[in-house]
Amino acid sequence: MDKNNKQQRIDAIMIDDGATLIDALQQMDKASSKLLIVTREQKFYSLVSIGDLQRAMIAYQSFSKKISEILRPKIEVGHVADDRKFLLDIMLQNRTEFMPLLDDKGNLAEVIFWDEIVAHSVHINNELKDVPVVIMAGGKGSRLKPITNIIPKALVPLGEKPIMEIIADQFVRCGVQQFFASVNYKADLIKKYFDEIPGKNYSIAYTSENQPLGTIGSISLMKKNIRSTFFVSNCDILIDQDFSDVYRFHKAGSHELTVISAIKSYHIPYGTIELNNNGLLNQLKEKPQLMYYINTGVYVLEPHLINEVPENSFYDITDLIEKILARGGRVGVFPVSENAWLDIGEWKEYDKSLQLFSTRFAHLI
Missing domain, CATH: 3.90.550.10 (Spore Coat Polysaccharide Biosynthesis Protein SpsA; Chain A)
Structure with a gap:
């Protein structure tokens, strides 16, 4: 993937923390992503996942509620110096489609996408092995x-x-x-x-x-x-x-x-x-x-x-x-x-x- 295409892909998964639940849901649909990078004043702030939105809606939260109000206190991010194999293991464990990498100041330095570095494979989790x-x-x-x-x-x-x-x-x-x-x-x-x-x-x-x-x-x-x-x-x-x-x-x-x-x-x-x-x-x-x-x-x-x-x-x-x-x-x-x-x-x-x-x-x- 060339730099321009990758930057467009990153831009498509970024959302301001003042956006609403429905804004985030629609942006996920548009970007075909279940995870978004949340920014505050155009700097990395957090992550919001489809699971976060689903939990808010299950709890009868308003669609107009700001995503900043539902963000998890602890998120999984990487550092630019982290070993790629270590990051891949975390991504596989959490079933996440990308990992933001931050620099020493906490700024977004890079985003690695699962499909960029791993050939398509089928992961079976076996949780429903007894469910017809x-x-x-x-x-x-x-x-x-x-x-x-x-x-x-x-x-x-x-x-x-x-x-x-x-x-x-x-x-x-x-x-x-x-x-x-x-x-x-x-x-x-x-x-x-x-x-x-x-x-x-x-x-x-x-x-x-x-x-x-x-x-x-x-x-x-x-x-x-x-x-x-x-x-x-x-x-x-x-x-x-x-x-x-x-x-x-x-x-x-x-x-x-x-x-x-x-x-x-x-x-x-x-x-x-x-x-x-x-x-x-x-x-x-x-x-x-x-x-x-x-x-x-x-x-x-x-x-x-x-x-x-x-x-x-x-x-x-x-x-x-x-x-x-x-x-x-x-x-x-x-x-x-x-x-x-x-x-x-x-x-x-x-x-x-x-x-x-x-x-x-x-x-x-």
């Missing part, structure tokens, strides 16, 4: 026609692999060894493809839907197979997130079900008016930015929930969540950024998905 994953692959993929007239949605390619294989590979990097796939439409093609993957280090058991069972109904057919906390993922989405973090969040919160949610922002191109109870103007907001938590289609569930899903009946995840909440159960929400969620469920969005995959999700290849 259910992939919902039974749908017809009507929104992806005409390609799904030929192949099932689960085998729609992103780069050189079908999306379902990329999903499986991502979970395998967290240690997952056992998958269950709920199949129906063109099920034989899915089975044949995965049966012929050479050297795969995981197993897939298939459950056939004889009729449409909704977004979660098919887990009722897996009662005898799943007895521990498990993930459920749609077969047409990717999440740029370490699922070990999601699992720990789910367990720490004693949740029965956790939803991975993408934070979606909408800019209203007009001034909006809020009225009071008397119909009079209470507030005028000029072109506001609205934030919503979007359901990505990836969940963590406790095994007892399988017994609460009607057997072999149409049942959506919304039905299950409403049932849990009605009896006072806990449903967690784990936030990810807007561009950390890739949905290829519609043909008109497929080109955009390919572009995003080649940048933000390239490390999953």
Whole structure:
């Protein structure tokens, strides 16, 4: 990488400490980075990670809160004189994508990026080795026609692999060894493809839907197979997130079900008016930015929930969540950024998905 390109890359990951949580989240999306260098008066000040932002949002902090208020007191940085092997070991241990190097005065002297010095490799952390994953692959993929007239949605390619294989590979990097796939439409093609993957280090058991069972109904057919906390993922989405973090969040919160949610922002191109109870103007907001938590289609569930899903009946995840909440159960929400969620469920969005995959999700290849 030449000096100009590297400086542009460094500039893209720098943010002032007066920026807000949503500013940082959007800059991470733009830079395809999960870590930013925080500056104060244009000098190195700290680091902020996607984990820092997620913890703040999980604690119901406002999107307008300044990042300076959530910074960790202790961060991992290097010194320009440090041995590169020592720095690489720290980066690998912390799973960080770059390391700032400071001089004797505490000024930023250099940034070393993991992908500059280490060839692409797959690191498996094994934390989820006993956690099964259910992939919902039974749908017809009507929104992806005409390609799904030929192949099932689960085998729609992103780069050189079908999306379902990329999903499986991502979970395998967290240690997952056992998958269950709920199949129906063109099920034989899915089975044949995965049966012929050479050297795969995981197993897939298939459950056939004889009729449409909704977004979660098919887990009722897996009662005898799943007895521990498990993930459920749609077969047409990717999440740029370490699922070990999601699992720990789910367990720490004693949740029965956790939803991975993408934070979606909408800019209203007009001034909006809020009225009071008397119909009079209470507030005028000029072109506001609205934030919503979007359901990505990836969940963590406790095994007892399988017994609460009607057997072999149409049942959506919304039905299950409403049932849990009605009896006072806990449903967690784990936030990810807007561009950390890739949905290829519609043909008109497929080109955009390919572009995003080649940048933000390239490390999953």
